[in-house]
């Protein structure tokens with residue numbers, strides 16, 4: 001919660017301006033209460049000389065009320081706009097700064113829920129309520145002081161019942177805080193579920209599982225609404241208590257004021273002022289519990305935000321890697337996703353600068369896992385991964401991904417043109433983009449489109465084939481002058497000829513360290529790699545050039561002939 005104060009006070013001037021305007025508005029309303037009392041006394045006493053002044057003062061008060069309300073609304077909307085904007089943008093930036101592995105720990109629906117649902121709760125329950133509490137407090141104190149000057153007995157009565165009206169509902173409020181936390185978690189859950197279900201729209205349609213998916217959604221929706229209902233029930237119990245005590249105070253003040261008037265100790269006008277002022281005492285007692293609870297409940301949401309935007313890397317990243325210079329080394333590397341099941345065992349491997357490596361092995365042997373560790377998706381491994389003798393975990397994120405990119409089977413596309421998707425909004429000329437597109441095997445596609453590189457790719461590239469998206473991803477890395485390029489089955493969506501041409505053109509780039517995970521065992525391509533790494537059951541069992549491995553007549557040999565017989 002502490003961290004939220006940073007956002008609340010980011011626009012200090014507007015915050016304090018709002019306290020001023022809300023205090024002025026509260027004072028104007030109290031002024032109006034006094035005016036009612038004066039008007040009644042002046043007319044009931046027949047004080048003719050005060051008729052005109054009191055009418056003029058009433059008009060002036062109405063104008064003041066209007067102006068203070070307007071200024072107050074203006075200041076408040078400016079404060080909310082700036083603060084919510086800052087909060088949301090800051091959280092978004094922090095999420096963007098997360099490491100890939102940290103980001104992947106949570107469903108992205110959680111981040112979306114925080115950015116919209118939780119920030120809305122913070123706006124309604126914290127930002128708005130802070131000022132309501134302050135304004136109620138100001139009216140409460142002024143009214144109490146004035147009432148004390150008329151009758152200490154009235155103030156004593158209010159203090160006793162006001163305290164009871166605060167303490168009893170407060171005892172119930174802890175439960176409400178917990179329920180509100182549940183409600184926020186359930187909202188987060190339904191956002192993630194909805195996002196996942198919509199992402200799988202094609203699968204849902206293709207496999208006719210609409211009914212099943214509907215049931216999942218209904219269950220989630222029901223959970224959200226049930227927790228909301230629990231909050232509402234608790235709120236009404238608390239409100240019921242607060243209302244009973246406030247009505248007691250209100251009626252009590254009325255009776256005590258009426259009694260003082262009956263004894264002739266106060267005028268009718270003063271009795272009216274007492275009644276009016278008592279509303280400023282009753283109202284905070286009635287609403288303060290619910291306001292304070294709402295503010296408290298935000299602390300759970302604030303903790304959740306803190307936890308999600310916490311960046312685990314900042315403290316250990318200390319090495320710069322302006323340019324990849326010599327080698328990547330894996331030393332005695334072992335890794336498990338789950339206890340008791342080793343995915344990688346004792347890997348010792350070196351990728352030298354500008355050399356080309358192919359990783360082969362049957363499905364599930366650990367090829368992608370090895371590469372994911374190099375991309376720093378997971379950090380809990382035994383052994384070491386070093387780039388230019390620097391521990392992978394300690395290299396500054398920006399430098400790491402500037403030097404190294406990975407192209408996977410699923411390529412993300414912005415709903416933009418081919419050109420923007422290749423240059424990723426950086427400043428490259430059309431010639432540079434066209435040149436890179438040619439090297440990435442995109443020339444035919446671009447020639448066939450009326451708008452060439454300016455053609456739009458559609459939402460997540462739905463106007464392109466899987467192979468075309470992969471070629472765009474390769475073009476992205478090449479234009480960015482990535483020094484280490486990793487392809488994870490990334491030519492799988494390409495036909496054999498295109499895959500062959502593309503891999504060949506990447507193998508021709510001298511100043512590129514290339515690591516390709518491949519299932520396609522094509523001799524003409526494989527002979528061009530400096531080293532083929534053969535994996536089985538999470539271990540490297542053979543290493544060498546194509547000819548060396550064939551001569552060995554061991555695992556690679558059988559894998560190669562098996563694949564080529566299949567073809």
Ligand SMILES: Nc1ncnc2c1ncn2[C@@H]1O[C@H](COP(=O)(O)OP(=O)(O)OP(=O)(O)O)[C@@H](O)[C@H]1O
Pocket residue numbers: 337338343361362363364365366367368369370
């Ligand atoms: N996130 C994960 N959690 C648990 N187990 C996983 C996870 N990812 C992969 N595995 C398991 O680890 C093993 C190695 O998977 P990996 O993806 O590295 O294999 P691969 O050689 O790349 O396979 P393929 O050629 O089919 O892509 C597999 O048994 C897989 O089921």
